Amino acid sequence: MNRFFKITCCLALAFFLIGGLMGAHGIAQAKALNFALSGNPDTLDPHKTSGTLTFQTIKSIYDTLAEPDMSGKIVPALARKWEVSDDALSWTFYLRKGVVFHNGDKLTSKDVKATLERIKDKATASPKAKEFAAISAIETPDDFTVVLKLKEPRSPLLASLASGWGAILPKGLIDNGHDFATNPVGTGPFKLKEWVRDSRIVMVKNNNYWLSGLPKLDQVVMHIIPERAVQVQGLISGQIDVSYIVDQDDIPLLQASPDVQIEESLSALILVMSINCSHPVLNDIRVRQALNYAIDKQKVLNVAYGGGKPIGTFMDYGNAYYKDFTQLYPYNPEKAKNLLAEAGVGKDTIFELFLPQNYELHVKAGEMYQAMLTEVGLNVKIKLVDWSTWISDVYRGAKYDLTVIGHTGKLDPDGTLGGYGTKGRYVKWINPRAAELIKEAKTVSGFDNRKKLYDEVLKLMAEEVPFMFLGSSYRHVAYRTSVADFRMTPKLDTFDFRWTTLK
Amino acid sequence: MRKRNKLMYLSVGYIVILGVAALAAPMIAPHNPIAQNLEERFSPSNKAHLLGTDNFGRDILSRVIYGSRSALLVGIVAVSIAVLIGSVVGLIAGLATRTIDNFLMLLMDSLLSFPTILLAITVVSFLGYGLIQVMLAIGVIFSPVFARLVRAETLAIKTESYVEASRALGTPIVKTVYKHIIPNLLGKVIVQCSITFALTVVIEASLSYLGLGTQPPNPSWGLMLKDARNYLVQAPWMAIYPGMVLAFTVLSFNILGDALSEKLNPKL
Numbered sequence: 140m141n142r143f144f145k146i147t148c149c150l151a152l153a154f155f156l157i158g159g160l161m162g163a164h165g166i167a168q169a170k171a172l173n174f175a176l177s178g179n180p181d182t183l184d185p186h187k188t189s190g191t192l193t194f195q196t197i198k199s200i201y202d203t204l205a206e207p208d209m210s211g212k213i214v215p216a217l218a219r220k221w222e223v224s225d226d227a228l229s230w231t232f233y234l235r236k237g238v239v240f241h242n243g244d245k246l247t248s249k250d251v252k253a254t255l256e257r258i259k260d261k262a263t264a265s266p267k268a269k270e271f272a273a274i275s276a277i278e279t280p281d282d283f284t285v286v287l288k289l290k291e292p293r294s295p296l297l298a299s300l301a302s303g304w305g306a307i308l309p310k311g312l313i314d315n316g317h318d319f320a321t322n323p324v325g326t327g328p329f330k331l332k333e334w335v336r337d338s339r340i341v342m343v344k345n346n347n348y349w350l351s352g353l354p355k356l357d358q359v360v361m362h363i364i365p366e367r368a369v370q371v372q373g374l375i376s377g378q379i380d381v382s383y384i385v386d387q388d389d390i391p392l393l394q395a396s397p398d399v400q401i402e403e404s405l406s407a408l409i410l411v412m413s414i415n416c417s418h419p420v421l422n423d424i425r426v427r428q429a430l431n432y433a434i435d436k437q438k439v440l441n442v443a444y445g446g447g448k449p450i451g452t453f454m455d456y457g458n459a460y461y462k463d464f465t466q467l468y469p470y471n472p473e474k475a476k477n478l479l480a481e482a483g484v485g486k487d488t489i490f491e492l493f494l495p496q497n498y499e500l501h502v503k504a505g506e507m508y509q510a511m512l513t514e515v516g517l518n519v520k521i522k523l524v525d526w527s528t529w530i531s532d533v534y535r536g537a538k539y540d541l542t543v544i545g546h547t548g549k550l551d552p553d554g555t556l557g558g559y560g561t562k563g564r565y566v567k568w569i570n571p572r573a574a575e576l577i578k579e580a581k582t583v584s585g586f587d588n589r590k591k592l593y594d595e596v597l598k599l600m601a602e603e604v605p606f607m608f609l610g611s612s613y614r615h616v617a618y619r620t621s622v623a624d625f626r627m628t629p630k631l632d633t634f635d636f637r638w639t640t641l642k
Numbered sequence: 643m644r645k646r647n648k649l650m651y652l653s654v655g656y657i658v659i660l661g662v663a664a665l666a667a668p669m670i671a672p673h674n675p676i677a678q679n680l681e682e683r684f685s686p687s688n689k690a691h692l693l694g695t696d697n698f699g700r701d702i703l704s705r706v707i708y709g710s711r712s713a714l715l716v717g718i719v720a721v722s723i724a725v726l727i728g729s730v731v732g733l734i735a736g737l738a739t740r741t742i743d744n745f746l747m748l749l750m751d752s753l754l755s756f757p758t759i760l761l762a763i764t765v766v767s768f769l770g771y772g773l774i775q776v777m778l779a780i781g782v783i784f785s786p787v788f789a790r791l792v793r794a795e796t797l798a799i800k801t802e803s804y805v806e807a808s809r810a811l812g813t814p815i816v817k818t819v820y821k822h823i824i825p826n827l828l829g830k831v832i833v834q835c836s837i838t839f840a841l842t843v844v845i846e847a848s849l850s851y852l853g854l855g856t857q858p859p860n861p862s863w864g865l866m867l868k869d870a871r872n873y874l875v876q877a878p879w880m881a882i883y884p885g886m887v888l889a890f891t892v893l894s895f896n897i898l899g900d901a902l903s904e905k906l907n908p909k910l
Contacts (some may be wrong), residue, residue, distance in 0.1 A: 368872050388684075388697065392875055442680055442698075496853040499872070506859050508697065510678045523771055523853045 194303030201306035201325030298551030387445030407548020568605030664815035690849025728788020736796025829906035
């Protein structure tokens with residue numbers, strides 16, 4: 140028996156190691172960074188997806204008119220400056236001169252016009268087209284000036300232009316119907332060399348990049364390694380230089396390795412347990428309050444998400460628009476029990492907790508929620524669903540009672556809050572006042588003016604709790620000590636290799 | 643021969659222990675298998691937790707014991723379904739006209755042509771995730787194996803002279819099946835049951851590993867292995883114990899199947 144056990148262990152170990160090494164096998168070159176990517180992007184066409192992995196990857200290939208800097212402020216990129224008219228209906232962008240696409244075309248205002256038209260074109264079916272809907276006309280008075288005419292003031296537009304889905308493509312190729320999905324051509328710091336699906340994405344330096352002296356790396360090899368444990372082993376053995384999905388539980392192991400460093404930063408995620416307010420029982424605010432009282436938020440953050448900061452409302456902790464409401468519903472199981480008794484909800488009401496099974500951390504959190512809710516006397520059944528079912532049934536169809544998810548950060552608060560208060564959003568929380576404020580804030584400019592409106596929205600959400608607000612988690616990026624200056628763009632969480640160096 | 647017997651007794655003993663553990667789980671499990679104890683995450687085996695705890699501080703021994711319930715339950719129900727469907731189809735095919743025979747066997751063969759796991763995943767995603775769906779899926783998938791077996795045996799037995807004699811005397815077909823065919827089939831079917839049982843345990847674990855079977859937080863060996871995947875280095879015991887129990891269960895049923903086949907179907 141002992142022998143059998145040993146053999147089994149060895150076999151299992153060998154299996155995992157071989158799998159890991161095969162995944163992490165890369166060409167060791169002077170300035171090639173080996174990066175671990177957690178999955179395959181669905182496409183590399185910036186205008187035909189809303190997949191985070193795509194935007195994280197194409198940040199290196201395409202550029203946008205503006206971009207967020209490391210503090211989250213939107214700064215010039217392909218446009219060297221812009222002006223907004225007093226009525227906020229005319230936005231003028233002055234393009235940088237001497238920018239060249241990977242195929243040799245020079246960047247002009249015509250490319251910007253063609254790109255925006257491509258996004259707005261129904262045939263492109265861009266999931267982000269709505270964000271550009273306010274643009275009624277695009278004028279190009281000269282080669283380096285673009286004027287956007289708006290139907291109505293729309294402050295979030297700048298954030299859309301600074302996000303991956305506003306990436307600028309060359310007009311010549313757009314007109315040819317070029318396939319950007321597998322053969323991307325942009326102005327970015329790296330060019331795509333090869334993309335072997337489920338294996339690797341190789342990008343080489345763009346020598347004509349418009350920021351002089353950048354990028355510093357010659358090559359970035361993104362190895363597609365979905366298994367976290369394999370990424371961790373790759374980091375320790377040196378086959379991987381950077382991994383951005385390190386879990387709390389991996390940290391002791393990585394810290395034991397002298398060659399690995401871990402950087403902790405707050406992500407822009409809004410982690411929640413969403414509540415379907417159209418459910419006859421969950422429609423009762425007392426039940427929703429009880430759900431908020433019943434969860435020990437810090438504990439779930441620590442165990443399931445690797446630590447973080449609790450939030451009491453629907454805005455990420457690090458956001459300038461964030462307002463602290465965490466004192467409203469602290470962890471208090473007794474209060475939860477009282478509220479449930481008052482509302483007359485007991486074991487006979489079954490709530491189905493839908494968990495997207497491809498997101499391990501949400502499943503982990505869901506199991507903890509279930510245990511904590513059982514503690515206060517609720518009857519919660521877990522239902523694992525695959526991602527496409529989650530999107531169609533839960534997010535689009537609102538056929539669920541409770542679910543666990545993280546809303547990704549957005550550059551503009553309207554990206555986060557747009558549509559809430561109406562039945563258009565999957566939590567089915569109806570609040571005309573909030574809906575009206577959100578609509579108004581879209582047309583108002585100036586941080587202070589908008590913040591006033593959003594403060595009230597966030598207060599309404601914090602009080603009426605269409606979610607169980609958990610928090611924003613820490614993100615742990617682990618890298619070999621030979622790597623310096625690997626950056627992740629705040630809010631968008633995209634990878635920025637431009638300043639990265641390798642010893 | 644002696645060594646073979648010893649192995650058989652060992653595996654029968656193991657299966658009996660497993661069965662008792664499954665039946666008496668609430669009495670013998672030291673802890674509640676789904677109770678989380680976040681202060682004691684990842685503790686290696688100690689006095690309070692003989693096999694250690696998992697990433698939520700749940701007792702692994704208790705989860706392994708309770709996990710045997712879903713494994714055995716799925717095995718028993720799925721094999722019963724497979725035997726039922728398979729035998730009925732096999733008997734009809736063996737006794738009926740050629741057209742019906744061809745039609746039924748075509749149906750069964752097309753089921754057989756799918757890779758087992760793939761078919762299971764398809765059926766489960768069609769019916770929804772959960773234990774009952776898994777039992778149904780596995781039952782349907784393994785029915786062709788029994789159908790082929792029963793048909794082949796029926797074809798052979800029905801031409802035996804004693805069966806023909808009995809038919810000639812006017813015994814109704816139902817009685818012939820009951821009196822002559824089924825008793826002669828039984829040995830082979832039982833052996834096949836034992837081997838199929840081992841396979842269903844593996845498939846249940848695989849489906850749960852993929853998140854399609856037993857739903858968390860309920861314990862299942864496959865689910866435990868899925869959870870353990872990310873902690874192979876920090877907490878190898880999370881994978882080793884359920885993995886071992888799973889391996890031994892499959893091994894035992896296979897050994898039992900071999901042994902039974904020798905005992906029940908002696909070759910000349």
